[in-house]
Amino acid sequence: MSLESLRNQIDTLDDQLLNLLNQRMELVRRVGELKRSTNAVIYRPEREKQILDRLHEQNNGLLNREAIEAIFLEIFAVSRNLELPERVAYLGPEGSFTHQAAESRFGAMSTYVALPTIRSVFESVETGRVRFGVVPIENNQEGVVSEAVDLLLEKDLTIAAEAQIPVHFTFATKAENLTDITHIYSKDIAFRQCSKFLNDSFDGLKVEQVPVESTSKAAKMAAQNPNSAALCSTIAAKLFGVPILFGNIEDSNLNRTRFLILAKDFVNQPSGRDKTTMIARLPNTDRPGVLAEFLQEFNLRRINITKIESRPLREGATFRYWFLLECEGHATDPDLQEILNHHAAEVKLLGSYVRVS
């Protein structure tokens, strides 16, 4: 078949796609009206997951799961914008990994607000300046982003969804030679993800590692000082015009970071594949067995705990802790509900949401 005839067929299909997409948008608009009349939330990650699962299951064409997700997540994001344009804050500046994570959920058409610190993202959701906030919570090689974990305790927000992205670092600098570099900027946890590269490249050189609020802020700083460098995303280096000297400098090529999408009073319906996050402030953890007894409640009900992190309570000069705990399942599952009821006084639910992996 000729190129022209193939392209003609593509044009015909595109016309049909556009027509179908407009029909879909019309239905979405009506869903939006229904939601507004009942004050229901617009963003329904569990419904979106259901659609993706169904499409994936019945798919027998060339598109794989990632492709279907990429296309439909964008369609959902455009739909939500039609229902109600919503503002999304993220740890900026532009080009941060958090920005990429935010776009993976909210698409290209949402209104984004880049904020300088994780705390300011929490605060912008708290004050209603934005509807959603995206913050990094943990890296699969280096563990939690403690600032974000501590703010989950301090602030009264809920988790609407999670996102994960692969994280690859570039080494960007305006310096002519490595020996001209006196400072390297990045986020604290990012230095640790690139420790092998840093040890190999700067062994014996006097270079100061300067932690800044985000990796894209690091790129911005490196753009201003030719004797410095940044460990940042390729996108950030390009955005701020800092030449990339090395790529993929992370210790592990399976490096991934997980992000939380925060909102006020957000409640998801069960999707069938959920995760629940809670904060446990157990009474008097000095007594033997307090933590074990709490965990045993999950074990007895065969609920899989996927994460437990202890953080300091910061009560005077003591060494006492609260726990961030995550498990499989939804807070409305009878078993999990039982635990939450037993411990209503010491456990705060942060949310149940669609599990990504």
Ligand SMILES: C=C(O[C@@H]1C=C(C(=O)O)C=C[C@H]1O)C(=O)O
């Ligand atoms: C249209 C809806 O609202 C949003 C958009 C969706 C879509 O485009 O299919 C799905 C879920 C919601 O995030 C809905 O809830 O059905």
